[in-house]
Amino acid sequence: MRNRKFILFALLLTIGLVLAACGGGDNNENANNNNNDASGDNGNNEETTDFSAAMVTDIGGVDDKSFNQSAWEGLKAWGEDNGLSQGNGFDYAQSDAPEDYVPNITRLVRDNYDLIFGIGFELKEDIQDAAEKNENTYFGLVDDLVDSPNAVSITFKEHQGSFLVGVAAALKTETNKLGFVGGVDSPLINKFEAGFIAGAKSVNPDITVNVQYAESFGDSSKGKMIAADMYNNDIDVIYHASGGTGNGVFNEARDLKNAEPDRAIWVIGVDRDQHEEGEIGDHNVTLTSMVKRVDVAVQDVTKRAQDGDFPGGEQLEYGLEENGIAVATTNEEAMTDDIISAVEEWKEKILNGDVEVPSTRDELKAFEEAL
Amino acid sequence: MDYVIEMLNIRKEFPGIVANDNINIQLKKGEIHALLGENGAGKSTLMNVLFGLYQPEKGQIRVKGETVKITNPNIANDLGIGMVHQHFMLVEPFTVTQNIILGNEPKTKTGRINIKKAEQEIQELSDRYGLKVDPSAKIKDISVGMQQRVEILKTLYRGAEVLIFDEPTAVLTPQEITELMEIMRSLIKEGKSIILITHKLKEIMEVCDRCTVIRKGKGIGTVDVKNTNVNELASLMVGREVSFETEKKPAQPKDVVLSVKDLKVKDARKVDSVKELNLEVRAGEIVGIAGIDGNGQTELIEAITGLTKSQSGKIMLNNKDITNKTPRKVTESGVGHIPQDRHKYGLVLDYTVGENIVLQTYYQKPYSKNTILNHKEIYQKAEELIEQFDVRTPSAYTPARALSGGNQQKAIIAREVDRSPDLLIAAQPTRGLDVGAIEFIHKKLIEERDKGKAVLLISFELDEILDVSDRIAVMFDGKIVSSVKPEDTNEQELGLLMAGSQTTKAGDSK
Amino acid sequence: MTSNNKLFALIIPVISVFLGLLAGAIIMLLSGYNPIEGYSALWRGAFGDAFTIGETIRRTTPLILTGLAVAFAFRSGLFNIGAEGQVIVGWLAAVWVGLAIEAPMIIHLPLAVLAGALAGGLWGFVPGLLKAKLGVHEVIITIMMNYIALYISNEIIRSVLTDHATKTDQIASSASLASEWLQGLTYYSRIHYGFLIAIFAAVIMWFLIQRTTIGYELKAVGFNQHASKYSGMNVSKNIIISMVIAGGFAGLAGAMEGLGTYGNIHLMSGFTNLGFDGIAVALLGANNAFGVVLAALLFGVLKEGAGEMPTGAGVPTELVDIIIALIIFFVASSYIIRWALLRFKKEGK
Secondary structure (H helix, E strand, C coil): CHHHHHHHHHHHHHHHHHHHHHHHHCCCCCCCHHHHHHCCCCCCCCCHHHCCEEEECCCCCCCCCCHHHHHHHHHHHHHHHCCCEECEEEEEECCCCHHHHHHHHHHHHHCCCCEEEEECHHHHHHHHHHHHHCCCCEEEEECCCCCCCCEEEEEECHHHHHHHHHHHHHHHCCCCEEEEEECCCCHHHHHHHHHHHHHHHHHCCCCEEEEEECCCCCCHHHHHHHHHHHHHCCCCEEEEECCCHHHHHHHHHHHHHHHCCCCCCEEEEEECCCCHHHEECCEECEEEEEEECHHHHHHHHHHHHHCCCCCCCCEEEECCCCCCEEECCCCCCCCCHHHHHHHHHHHHHHHCCCCCCCCCHHHHHHHHHHC | CCEEEEEEEEEEEECCEEEEEEEEEEEECCCEEEEECCCCCCHHHHHHHHCCCCCCCEEEEEECCEEECCCCHHHHHHCCEEEECCCCCCCCCCEHHHHHHCCCCCECCCCCECHHHHHHHHHHHHHHHCCCCCCCCEHHHCCHHHHHHHHHHHHHHCCCCEEEEECHHHHCCHHHHHHHHHHHHHHHHCCCEEEEEECCHHHHHHHCCEEEEEECCEEEEEEEHHHCCHHHHHHHHHCCCCCCCCCCCCCCCCCEEEEEEEEEEECCCCCEEEEEEEEEEECCCEEEEECCCCCCHHHHHHHHHCCCCCCEEEEEECCEECCCCCHHHHHHCCEEEECCCHHHHHCCCCCEHHHHHCCCCCCCCCCEECCEECHHHHHHHHHHHHHHCCCCCCCCCCEHHHCCHHHHHHHHHHHHHHCCCCEEEEECCCCCCCHHHHHHHHHHHHHHHHCCCEEEEEECCHHHHHHHCCEEEEEECCEEEEEECHHHCCHHHHHHHHCCCCCCCCCCCC | CHHHHHHHHHHHHHHHHHHHHHHHHHHHHHCCCCHHHHHHHHHHHHHCCHHHHHHHHHHHHHHHHHHHHHHHHHHCCCCCCCHHHHHHHHHHHHHHHHHHCCCCHHHHHHHHHHHHHHHHHHHHHHHHHHHHHHCCCHHHHHHHHHHHHHHHHHHHHHHHHCCCCCECCCCCHHHCCECHHHHHHCCCCCCECHHHHHHHHHHHHHHHHHHEHHHHHHHHHHHCHHHHHHCCCCHHHHHHHHHHHHHHHHHHHHHHHHHHHCCCCECCCCCCCHHHHHHHHHHHCCCCHHHHHHHHHHHHHHHHHHCHHHHHHCCCHHHHHHHHHHHHHHHHHHHHHHHHHHHHHHHHC
16 A cells, blocks of 8 residues: 555656646746836826726626626726737736735735726725825726725716616516615615616606615525516516626526516616626517616726826716716617607706706605605 | 365455464365454454455465455355355345345346245245245344344355354344254255354354364464363463353342332333333342343433433432432442443543543543643553553553454443442443453452442343343343342243243242 | 554645645646746745735634634534634624724723624534534534524624614724734735734644543544443533534634724625635644644635736636635545545454
8 A cells, every 4th residue: 555655646746747847838928017017117107008007806706797897898998999918008806805805906006007996895995095005006996985196986876877777667567566686785786776766766656666685796596586586576677786696687587588488577787788698599688787887987097097187086976977877778679769768858857957866765765755 | 175165374464463364264065164263363354355355465265176366245256155244234124035136136028126036036045944034024124133044045045155154143132043053054954164253152162063263363273163162262262271150259248239219211212111110239249130132221221320311210329319310420429331332332432542541530630630631640540450451452542443342341341440339330241252351351340249349230141141140130121020049040041031921930020 | 553643634635735736737737827837926926025925824814713613613523614604793793892892902902802702602602502402403503604694794784883884984993903013014914913813722722622621522522422421421511612612713713804804894795705715724724723724824825826826827816716626625535535544444453
């Protein structure tokens, strides 16, 4: 037996050596970031090609089909416009857990990126800290507020967009029962909830909205469970504002549609146009999406920083007016002209101030009483 | 001379030990050949080599004169070698037939199992050897003795010519043992050959033709049973003279130490198993409880030692009520308990011998102080007891698991006796042990009695009961049905009492 | 034989780590990445400079404690899947005390740490009690308790500690384990004094298990409940004690996060995974206090270093997760091999 152990050990050693030999071959194609150390001066942007930007995702990850992905698309678009490539001028760092935020931010700071975005309100404190400690680096925070001369806050008027998809949902529903699936019960997601309910009730005050929180932005099985329950109880349109959890909502809707192609059930997507998520055979269960143009905002801010016009210390709020919020109309079959024109009508009312969309539960209460 | 099986110069090593060293055994056709040795002598290893479970480092196996290599049990089966294991390998909810054909099912033309045909064959086999097995009975419904016969049938069904019996009598009642002997004889008559692994000398004298003795892994030799006697076999096995007559002076009973009154206990399945039992044990006497397993002995002991709650009745120790006290309280008030199942109750096998020695006293000085253990004191005590009770272990730091059964039992006895309890309960203290260890344990029990302690002995071995006890209480169906002196009775009478038949002596339960 | 076993227990985890890294290298090679670059990025990510070293230690700290929580229960034959929930309640309680009380540091900090341990202990007590008295399997209860902890703590953060915010205020500095001095040394990493508590806890576990009658009873119950009952030990009591102490360790891990790393508690959108990683740490550390410390360090290094692999060597984080999983896989299968070997040995007797 001792012999066998020895042979095994020898074998492992050999494999190790072979691997080491193979590995040695392509050493020249070295990782790049460390080479840039020379361009040490942060924040100086005399030459466009010198400017670099990166982002730290929240735990949704860069392929969350939602705002992380959207932010990354914006950053990528900016990079490609300037002839840069990933890892060379722009990059992202993915976080698997909240404890990864600080190391990820620090890593990017020390890799000398000029502008670093934190995507999601979960990074608020860590971006705030980093901004205070690294005065020569620009920071941007999406979805919450930071307070530092070298940091910009990027928020969206999600309640406005939610209001409009609420209008669409109210016009689409046959049962007058709508569902709302939130990620984590928090002020941000409450904005979606309040806007959606206000929009729906503005069209038809008799509509009821069932509100459920999954307590997670990444638990798609929970999302599927909630959706199944809602669809079972006569709800025919569900608006989700729950990141990856929403994938479960889509999943359930597609399953049901697949089983009963004639059944009218809908999902309203969030952050990006989630049209693709709704495709099932010849049908598509995505009614519309509340599109939050994180990509527009990220690209915009990066460009301004590159041009020496970084809005440091400002709180940028992107709404309908700034084209930071939009309602997707990709599903032409579902979004009939009637619905689109109604949505446009309400959009006008919001833009010209006729309607003040509520953004908290308290405001919603007042709004409902006023109806 | 015709040998069906020859194992020559077999050597088998395990890391650190030589289990078999140059052992020879030759089995003649039509004989019952005993393989005798103490526990751990290497009998099972040798037979596992023959059965293909282990490969020997050295040596030769010949079947009917031809050298063979047995690398797995299937080859052994094909060579006509069958093993009747000590622990039965039967599927309880299956019928006898289903168990026997398992893995070797006869098929009909359409590929279904041909149960009818198998049942018929098994019935024939059973009749031929006088096994009296019902092929359609379910295993869970038949007695242990019957289950053993199913194991025998299984080997016969697979065409075994040579049957190996591994300690077959350990689980049987005296009556069943007699019947097994008959079966063995009829197997021989039909031309089979048998190897009987055992350490029970009486059985060898009764049924075997020749006997091969191994001691500590070495072959000692083969003797003709006709030309030997129990004493010679025992000394061959143990390597020294062994006395069988347990020497003891007449008992001098004094005050009542244990008194059990109208005790009622339910067993784990909530069925009454001790029913208004009355019993007294006095200082300076050994009371033996005779009875067939399952008549409430286990529950009686558990109730006395606090492991099970009793329903009603009273248990007094030295006139103090210990009914339904916790095991610790019972232990502290002066009860020692050598449990029936030493692996389950007696020892923490993964603990060292030393740690096991203080199993009930670890929380007391000097073994610990303010909850901090004093390892020095613990192992000092352990070494003292290892010496005094001749526990064979490499050291006090060896895990109890690594000790042989006899030495594990000695360690338990050392622990229990050393506490010097007023009442020592010994349940099946010698089960599975060899003569050397049995002799030692019996001597210790009698020593305790002579020191003026009360001893309660529970055993299913009538020999032991008759040999060691000063008074015998026969237990049947949860009650003491009879109380006799060993010198006034014999195995036959006890056997009948244990089976519940009333004799003139019955009813005297005091 | 004992020394043989000890050697065995030492060698097997080392070999499995090696095999895991090797398999990881093969996977990197097959997917077109350079394993040497990958692993040197991993090394840089964990030990590259003062900041990463600080973060590695910080990440190791709670893992030591959750590892101890699982290992301790395992010593008495209990499988504590509930370290996760115990971490969460410990975190919550520690932060709560950190927020609600005003006291000098010498009182405030120990009180907050203790609150974390007690809350974790309470979360261990419930499954311990149910197991001891009703025989309900602790695995089921502890899993359920994880969810209860998650949702209750989220609700308390939302409704009690804050007015519907996603995180609480920062705790008073008198309850903070954070150290500016240590942070200054490590380029503002979040290293804090908690690692001393974790090491101390490991020593405590070792002492309890090896040197006291409490440990003697707990181990006996773990090895053989029947013999423990026979010898007069209170099996139920020991099961409860074991779960309470185990929960206390995990609660401390939560306190480390609350008082050290973050200084607050935030709404959790899912489990922290500290408790689940603790299972792997305990397994790798062979349920031995010292082994747990080393295993936790390995996990800390892997997880911290992993962050550097995408930016440093272009290796996607998913691959890093695969490598960590492979190491656990090899440890787990080595456990099976060892078990089989021991069985084989036993039967050979």
